[in-house]
Amino acid sequence: MAGIICLKQANPEDMEKEWQFVRDMPEDENGLTNEWTGVSREVFRDRALPQMLFFAEGKGLPEGYVPETFYFLWDGDTIVGQFRIRHFLCESLRIGAGHIGYFIAAPFRGKGYGTEGLRLTLKEARRIVPEEEIYLRVNRDNPASLHVMLKNGGRIVAQNDTKFFVRIANPGKGRYPDKTEAEALLAEAEQHNPGPWGNHSRTAAHCAEKIALGAGLCPEKAYVLGLLHDIGRRFGKRHLGHVSDGYTYMMQLGYPDAARICLTHSFNEMRLEGYVGSFDTTEAETELIRTKLKETVPDDYDLLIQLCDSISGAEGVMHIVDRMSDVKRRYGDYDQSKWDRNLELKAMFERRMNRNLYDAVEKDTFRPA
Structure with missing residues (x-):
């Protein structure tokens, strides 16, 4: 990490670099899907970015979806990762993906970006999420991501053949101190x-x-x-x-x-x-x-x-x-x-x-x- 690390919500002012990052994200990696892999600049500008902004406001959601805010993790003027917060749990999220999903680009892995990005995302999530714990899920064959969650106060509450299910305390929008x-x-x-x-x-x-x-x-x-x-x-x-x-x-x-x-x-x-x-x-x-x-x-x-x-x-x-x-x-x-x-x-x-x-x-x- 070389510059100032910050988490910024998807926004039109940063469209150029957001587009390039989303375009190069894989379609599915460790359970985080990206429907805009390979997207053109024009389609990102006219469809993908507006969708991200609408989803954060709970607008235009497909049936069964909940509001979701998209963030990009920046190191100086370089995007190194994407983080997402689902605002509350439906039953499928409660037993599945949970509140937060994230992706760190391959060149930036193993350098602390995941840990710092999740820490910053948790700060945002605690302003949004009503549940008393933040739910996350991670593949069993992804120990680096599990380590990131545990370093941020996570604990494993369940597992199956392919996944660990992790929870992190949420002081409930300030209803009790940490x-x-x-x-x-x-x-x-x-x-x-x-x-x-x-x-x-x-x-x-x-x-x-x-x-x-x-x-x-x-x-x-x-x-x-x-x-x-x-x-x-x-x-x-x-x-x-x-x-x-x-x-x-x-x-x-x-x-x-x-x-x-x-x-x-x-x-x-x-x-x-x-x-x-x-x-x-x-x-x-x-x-x-x-x-x-x-x-x-x-x-x-x-x-x-x-x-x-x-x-x-x-x-x-x-x-x-x-x-x-x-x-x-x-x-x-x-x-x-x-x-x-x-x-x-x-x-x-x-x-x-x-x-x-x-x-x-x-x-x-x-x-x-």
Whole structure:
């Protein structure tokens, strides 16, 4: 890579070089098709380029197609690759090609263009794609492309005789921070209010990530939500108040999914009366919690973090009964229905993973750092 690397959407101003690149792309390579191989300049100008622009706007799509944006990867004034983002998944894309396809011209392979191009494409995709993970597919006989995906945070979720199916976390148009920012937020919060709650949060994040891997959820999202569920403790030693503090803080930062977890993690029955601890909130804070709980239908991530909260100690993973007993000892009470609900959540996720919970979360070996 010699110049400034950038990703540019197909556009009329760059038509000349776009035409030459598309003309020379193979008709099909590793599953990425190109209907314009060998196209003339005039046909590219009058048909191919307008089609690319229309597809990005969802216009003129063949039946069964979804909107798709075409990008070219540039090194200085040279096009080295083409990347495509399909804006959302239909069923055939969900089990097939996924959101992103790309091609690097042969003279530029093995030089890092694929890795950097996918990194730039993922930045664009995260502004567009609504699904919580970016789906990709790669041929089993294309290890270089698989390596590119894994370097960009991909993980293999399935395979068959000819393909690997890869997913990369999508923080949902900013609905929760990425792992790096979440870890920084927790570290900064601990400076304001040091205490065992920080490592408790790290344990919950670890558990959430491991369970998500086995339960078909996004492990990065699970990790981040587990890490931030108690972030309201940044503001001091409060009981119920940490719920409203965390919710308000995450909403101020523009992370509604993280805010939701700050709210729901303490209420596995989704009712205010089930809280274990002191009701040290103002009338307005209490009403905020009550109202939001009534408005919220718990999803898999709410349930997951509720479970992880119930097995996470500051020094590592705890047996769920030991953890609940510890909370009961410290606060003097633990509602039986809340106790029973935690055991139900444990059983539910064990069924989804088809695995013992404590084995999945590495109870005997994990220690937060």
